[in-house]
Amino acid sequence: MTSPTIDGKAETANVLRMRGVSKTFGAVAALKNVDLDVNRGEVLALVGDNGAGKSTLIKILSGVFSSDSGTIYIDGKERAITSPADARSAGIATVYQDLALCDNLTVVNNLFLGQEISPANLDETAMEVKSWELLKQLSAKIPSVQVAIASLSGGQRQTVAIARSLLGEPSLILLDEPTAALGVAQTAEVLNLIERLRDNGLAVIMITHNMVDVRAVSDRIAVLRLGQNNGVFLTKDVSNSDLVASITGATDNEVTRRESRVHQDQEG
Amino acid sequence: MSNDALHLESSNLDRQDERLDSRSGIKGMIAGGIKSVKDGELGVLPVIVGLIIIAVIFQSLNSVFLSPANISNLLMQSSAVGVIALGIVCVLLVGEIDLSVGSVSGLSAAIFAVFLVNLGMPTILGIVAAIAAGAIIGLIYSFIYNRFGVPSFVITLAGLLVIFGLQILVLKPAGTINIPFESPLVQFGQLLFVPQLVSYLICAALAAGYFVSRFMRSQKRKKNNLSHRSIRSIALSAILIFILIAGITAYVNQGRGIGWMFVSFLGLVLIVNHLLMRTSWGRSVYAVGGNEEAARRTGINVKRVYLSVFVACSTLAAIGGLFAAGRLASAAQSSGAADTNLTAIAAAVIGGTSLFGGRGSAFSALLGVIVITAISNGLILLNLESDVRYMVTGAVLLIAVTLDAVSRRARTAHGRA
Numbered sequence: 157m158t159s160p161t162i163d164g165k166a167e168t169a170n171v172l173r174m175r176g177v178s179k180t181f182g183a184v185a186a187l188k189n190v191d192l193d194v195n196r197g198e199v200l201a202l203v204g205d206n207g208a209g210k211s212t213l214i215k216i217l218s219g220v221f222s223s224d225s226g227t228i229y230i231d232g233k234e235r236a237i238t239s240p241a242d243a244r245s246a247g248i249a250t251v252y253q254d255l256a257l258c259d260n261l262t263v264v265n266n267l268f269l270g271q272e273i274s275p276a277n278l279d280e281t282a283m284e285v286k287s288w289e290l291l292k293q294l295s296a297k298i299p300s301v302q303v304a305i306a307s308l309s310g311g312q313r314q315t316v317a318i319a320r321s322l323l324g325e326p327s328l329i330l331l332d333e334p335t336a337a338l339g340v341a342q343t344a345e346v347l348n349l350i351e352r353l354r355d356n357g358l359a360v361i362m363i364t365h366n367m368v369d370v371r372a373v374s375d376r377i378a379v380l381r382l383g384q385n386n387g388v389f390l391t392k393d394v395s396n397s398d399l400v401a402s403i404t405g406a407t408d409n410e411v412t413r414r415e416s417r418v419h420q421d422q423e424g
Numbered sequence: 425m426s427n428d429a430l431h432l433e434s435s436n437l438d439r440q441d442e443r444l445d446s447r448s449g450i451k452g453m454i455a456g457g458i459k460s461v462k463d464g465e466l467g468v469l470p471v472i473v474g475l476i477i478i479a480v481i482f483q484s485l486n487s488v489f490l491s492p493a494n495i496s497n498l499l500m501q502s503s504a505v506g507v508i509a510l511g512i513v514c515v516l517l518v519g520e521i522d523l524s525v526g527s528v529s530g531l532s533a534a535i536f537a538v539f540l541v542n543l544g545m546p547t548i549l550g551i552v553a554a555i556a557a558g559a560i561i562g563l564i565y566s567f568i569y570n571r572f573g574v575p576s577f578v579i580t581l582a583g584l585l586v587i588f589g590l591q592i593l594v595l596k597p598a599g600t601i602n603i604p605f606e607s608p609l610v611q612f613g614q615l616l617f618v619p620q621l622v623s624y625l626i627c628a629a630l631a632a633g634y635f636v637s638r639f640m641r642s643q644k645r646k647k648n649n650l651s652h653r654s655i656r657s658i659a660l661s662a663i664l665i666f667i668l669i670a671g672i673t674a675y676v677n678q679g680r681g682i683g684w685m686f687v688s689f690l691g692l693v694l695i696v697n698h699l700l701m702r703t704s705w706g707r708s709v710y711a712v713g714g715n716e717e718a719a720r721r722t723g724i725n726v727k728r729v730y731l732s733v734f735v736a737c738s739t740l741a742a743i744g745g746l747f748a749a750g751r752l753a754s755a756a757q758s759s760g761a762a763d764t765n766l767t768a769i770a771a772a773v774i775g776g777t778s779l780f781g782g783r784g785s786a787f788s789a790l791l792g793v794i795v796i797t798a799i800s801n802g803l804i805l806l807n808l809e810s811d812v813r814y815m816v817t818g819a820v821l822l823i824a825v826t827l828d829a830v831s832r833r834a835r836t837a838h839g840r841a
Contacts, residue, residue: 240723256721260714260782261707269711270722275704281644288437299441306835320722 170232171196171327171359172217172248177226179212186212187383190226194328194359199350201374201391202363205403208380210363214330217361218250219243231327249321250330255313263287263301263308267320290319293356294349311342318349329353331362335369347373367396381405436651470827471775471791478795482802489802492679495672498794498801499682500613503689504529504747505764506793509771510689510696511740513789514733516772517700518713519781520576522565522737525768527587528558529745530760534594536609536746537601537755547608551746558742561587562735569734570727576734584765592757600756603749613750617681623673626687631666635659685747690790692740697786709733713781744768763817770821771796778828796820 174192178185187209194200204210215221217228219240227234235246243250257266264280264287273279273286287301296315298308305313314334321329334350335343350373353360364370370377370391377394379386379402387402400411482489508525515522532554539550561583568579595601603610618626638658645652676682700706711719712729720726749755775792777784799820803813 240721244723252721254717256715256718258711258714258718258782261710265707265710269707269719270704270724272704272707278702278704278707281641281648281650284438284645284650285648297441300438302438 170194171230172361173229173232174217175227175229177213177216177223177228179209179216179221179223185383187216187223190380190383190385192378192385194361196327196359197354197357198376199354199360199362199374201370201377202361202380203365203367203370203377203399203403204380204386207382208403209383210380211332212383213380214250214332214361214363217243217248217328217330219248244324244326247325247327248330249324249326249328251314251317251321251332251334253332253336255317257305257313257317259306260304262304263298263316266305266316267301267323269320271323286323287319290322291315294319294322294352296349297345309342310338311345314338314342314346315349318346318353322353326358328359328361331360333363333365335364335366343369367399379403437649439651468776468787468791470824471795474774474795475798478798478802482798482805486802486805488805492676494679494801494805496617496676496679496681496683498797499676499686500751501801502793502797503683503685504744504751505767505771505797506689506744506789507692507747508741508744508764508768509775509789509793510692510786511737511744512768512772513775513777513784513786514696514700514709514736514740515576516713516769516777516779517709517781517784518730518733519716520569520730520733521769521779522580522734522741523577523765523769524561524580524584524587525737525741525744526760526764527584527591528561528738528741528760529748529764530755530757531561531587531591531594532558532742532745533749533755533759534591534601536749537603538594540603540607541601551609554746555739555742558738558740558745559735562738563731565738566727566731566734569730588761591759595755595757600754602754605753607750607753609746609750610753611750613685613747614753616684618684618687620677620681623677623682624670627666627670627673630669631662634665635662638662685750689747692743693786693790696736696789700786705729705732710782713783741768763814766821767796767800767817768793770817770824773828774820774824778832779825780828780832792824 170193172192172194174190177187177190177192179187190209190213192200192202192213202210202213212221216223217237219237219242222238228237229235230246230248235242237243237246237248258269261269264283267287267290268283273282284301291298291301294315296312296319298312298315305316308316318329318331318334331350334346338346347369350360350362354373354375362369362374374391377389377391377399379388379399381403382405386405389399389402397412400409404411479490488494508529511525512522535557536550536554539545539553540547565576565579565583568574569576592599635658638653638661639655642652642655642658673682700709708719708724708729709732711722711724712726716726719729745760748759752759771792772784772789773779773792774795775784775788775790777788777792796817799816800813803816
């Protein structure tokens with residue numbers, strides 16, 4: 157399968173290249189020979205039905221699972237990712253769906269949790285300054301970094317989680333359902349943030365079920381179906397029906413049947 | 425929250441958001457304080473109110489209660505349980521509990537007495553052995569907790585029985601060992617009081633230390649364009665702190681003065697406070713208590729955090745046992761028995777450490793233990809025996825835990841979790 161690249165950029169711009177990655181759980185093949193490329197300054201939407209292997213793929217990249225076979229290249233170099241620490245040192249940061257923030261700690265404390273500056277006698281000023289720099293860079297709307305996470309909205313929490321992932325200066329960010337629990341305005345806020353990450357030259361992989369979000373921010377869409385590649389599309393070129401066909405694996409599917417039914421109802 | 429009229433034209437990095445409550449000055453501090461309490465952020469308020477009520481009631485019933493000699497006595501009394509409560513604060517912060525601290529303190533006293541009296545070893549060796557025993561108990565607890573995932577209250581409840589058995593075994597055949605009066609530990613527990621001049625120097629040093637640390641932080645924040653406290657407000661706080669502690673010291677000095685044992689307890693509180701508030705270990709303790717899974721995902725070694733708090737708790741319990749042994753000049757089968765466990769836990773909770781994990785501070789051990797000791801001291805002064813004391817202590821514990829649960833609900837409702 158050949159994957160189209162944005163602006164015809166050469167493959168050297170690949171931050172991530174996965175080739176022939178497979179993973180089985182017992183008798184179930186969760187991923188079979190999956191290839192995936194992500195470029196610098198690009199948002200790749202990873203879509204697929206439930207059970208398509210999206211989460212498995214993300215967990216392999218973030219070091220939660222290790223793959224059974226296949227190779228992963230980061231910035232052109234082959235990397236073995238067997239633990240979250242490996243993923244971090246390879247420049248991959250993951251923002252989980254449940255965000256993994258501590259409600260009882262402040263924004264600064266959450267941002268630097270596990271990577272505090274000067275551990276034996278914390279340099280709180282330096283951490284606060286760095287936090288503000290980071291949040292400014294993301295144009296994030298957090299009123300104060302000295303408030304507990306509990307008092308922030310869902311969108312603000314998502315922002316903090318994303319900001320934390322940036323602290324390690326990653327080259328690739330994995331976002332698992334970043335807008336799933338958010339309202340309209342907060343979703344827009346997070347989508348803006350994702351665009352800013354792209355503009356800062358990061359590679360972003362976003363898992364989502366929300367086609368509107370896919371349309372809104374992604375540059376390319378990679379479809380997984382039953383653990384296998386089922387097409388990579390340029391977002392601006394692909395039609396919704398093609399995309400749905402690719403996700404469900406048939407031109408005649410639940411979605412098209414529903415659409416035609418609705419159509420008939422309207423005419424009749 | 426929108427307070428446009430009051431919105432400061434500040435250029436500080438952290439004060440630019442218009443949604444921020446920008447009340448400032450002393451008035452603002454008071455208003456902010458009232459709002460925090462309403463939101464369930466009670467802080468030390470219940471403790472201060474409780475202490476005032478206790479003082480008024482007992483003083484009106486027996487005028488000895490607030491006498492310098494009795495306060496001096498009260499501070500000495502509170503030290504041993506206070507050190508144990510300090511350990512309890514550590515385990516409560518990760519949302520666990522240690523119900524065996526009383527037995528650990530009793531075993532520690534027994535080991536010390538046997539080393540000193542029966543084996544004729546030097547004091548220092550007895551102290552080291554007792555504290556090491558405490559640390560080993562914490563290691564065993566954390567191993568069982570981390571390896572098998574048994575809830576800590578079950579592990580430590582079983583531990584309570586096992587350790588109590590060990591304590592009886594160690595004290596066989598006499599059952600009680602008297603520690604000679606000349607022993608440095610007994611001197612420390614009963615007779616060593618801080619000389620007047622030194623006591624004021626300590627007060628001055630504490631206030632100066634407060635001023636210097638806050639001033640340096642404020643300067644650093646100023647340099648980095650963050651909001652900071654003015655030197656005047658810091659100096660004012662430091663002076664108020666000095667007046668408060670020097671006033672108490674001067675009052676107590678009219679009696680026997682302040683014991684070195686209490687000063688040591690204070691020192692331990694300050695050390696634990698530094699570890700909890702200003703080190704990454706402390707952050708990881710609060711993080712594990714707040715959201716264990718999140719802590720794990722950020723790369724914190726959660727098992728090591730549990731290990732460290734269980735060891736800290738049992739070690740501090742062993743030190744508390746030594747304090748108690750010095751004060752009583754003996755180690756008996758009843759040392760650390762009965763109410764020591766619950767008194768120490770009650771002290772930590774009354775002082776404001778949550779049973780639900782993630783909230784609290786080292787100072788809650790200090791404040792809580794003073795409340796608890798004041799109640800039991802006052803009841804003893806009224807010639808009320810242990811029956812009433814148990815019931816009152818139980819009731820106070822229940823009130824403190826209820827307050828904790830209720831304020832937690834209020835915090836959740838007001839987004840302060």
